[in-house]
Amino acid sequence: MTNPMKKNGLPLAALLCTAGAAQAQSNVAIYGILDASFSHAKAVYSKTALRSGDLLAPRLGFRGTEDLGSGLKAHFALEAGLAHDTGTGSAGNTNNQASGAMAAGPLVFNRQSWVGLENSWGELRLGRNFNPTYRQYIVYDPFMGGGVGASQAAQSSLATYGYSPAGLRHSNAIEYWLPSKRALTGQFMYALGENPSNAANASDGKYLAGRLAYQMGDANVGFAAGKMRNAAKGDIDEYVLGGRYTLGDAVLMGMYTRSSDGLGNKQDGWLLGGTLRQQAMEYRLALSTSKLKNASGASAGTTHKLAAIARYHLSKRSSVYLMGVLTRNSDGASMVPLGTLGASETAPNQSARAISVGLTHTF
Known part of the structure; x- marks a missing residue:
């Protein structure tokens, strides 16, 4: 009598191998960053808080890749x-305009949401x-363009952390990326x-960069270089040159930036x-400045910023840090280390400082 298991063993094994090979062609990863700090900031008034993201922006993400064969791959994030x-x-923000603003609260995929x-x-x-x-700020800023140490050039930009409703990211975008493993790389959006x-504002929210x-x-x-369309403010332009x-x-690292709007600002x-990494210890230091001029060419605010951090890596995933930031304002500027104080806690030409002791973990 024929053993049915023996008879069907080869086809079953082949089926399992085929399924395994198909599964190996695609993968999905869950990842994230947590960054909690005890922070004290002071300008005219002071504030002490437990904060998120003074060094690294906290996030939860999913990314995946599928090998479609013949060198073609599908990605998503x-x-x-x-x-x-x-x-x-x-x-x-859903449409790169004030009308598309989404308030903080629910968990939404506001950082990245694309397929390619x-x-x-x-x-x-x-x-x-x-x-x-x-x-550009991510690549050529020791603090990667974020947290309380973010470049003042980015924080004061009329197009980035400034008053553009889109800022760091754009929705409804079509992007092309040059191959990444070459000397020349690039991104167009x-x-x-x-x-x-x-x-009346048919062009609002359009962005080319x-x-x-x-x-x-x-x-x-x-x-x-980037150009944002906005009927109320005119086109908002931004140019960033960097090197490392x-x-x-x-x-x-070094960087120069210029931004302008249609109102003449x-x-x-x-x-x-720069940064320095020696075994478990990491150091970052950045001096940055921003000068704003109005339509008549008069100074409308100058800010100098010094940011420094000492970070100790407990492992590949966890670290502790001590960070200090100082901003000096003149010509009517009232900038503070990013997110630490509100308008009611500072005043024009008032210097501000912040110190944070934090813990990070990635997964």
Whole structure:
């Protein structure tokens, strides 16, 4: 009598192998960052708080890849910002305009939400993502463009942390990325405001930008430019030039930025800084400035910022840090370390400072 298990063993094994091979062609990962700190900030008045994201922006994300064969791959990313000291999600924007503002509270995929295809020619992405000019701050700022140490050039920009309703990311975006494993890399984005053609602000929310970076041994230079359409403020333009040089355990960084709007306001900023990593210890230092001029060419605010951090890596995933930030304001400026104080706690030409002791964990 024939053994049915023996008879069907080869087809069953082949089926299991086929299923395993198909499964191996795709993967999905869950990842995240938590950053909690005890912070004290002071300008005219002081505030002590338990905060999220003084160094690294907390997030929860999902990313995946599927190998479609013949060198073609499908990718996706869903990433939500959160404030884990309160358990709430962070704000977002659906159409790159004031009308699309989403208040903080629910957990939404406000940081990234896109799907794309990649081949040897590069990658096409559709959805919401960081724009090309802000990626300059991520690459050439020792504090990666975020947290209380973020470059003052970024924080004061009329297009980034300034009064543009879109800022760091754009929704409804079509992106093309040059192949990543080459000396020349780049990202180009066109985003839609999705207004009807008969609306008075039909072009509002449209965004066009590009970024190119070139790696030459230990040196890297990049340039990005972006234009945001806005009927009330005129077109908002931003240009960012940056460079970095790796010297042993240290990385030296520099950056220049200019932004302007259709009302005649202009902002110029620069940054000099670097990082140093020696075994478990990491140090970051950045000096940055921003100068704003109004339509008549008069100074409307100047801010200098010094940020420094000492960070000890307990493991590959966990670290503790001590960070201090000082801002000095003149010509009517009232800037503070990002997010630490409100308008009622400072005043024009008032210096501000913040110190944070924090713990980070990634997964």
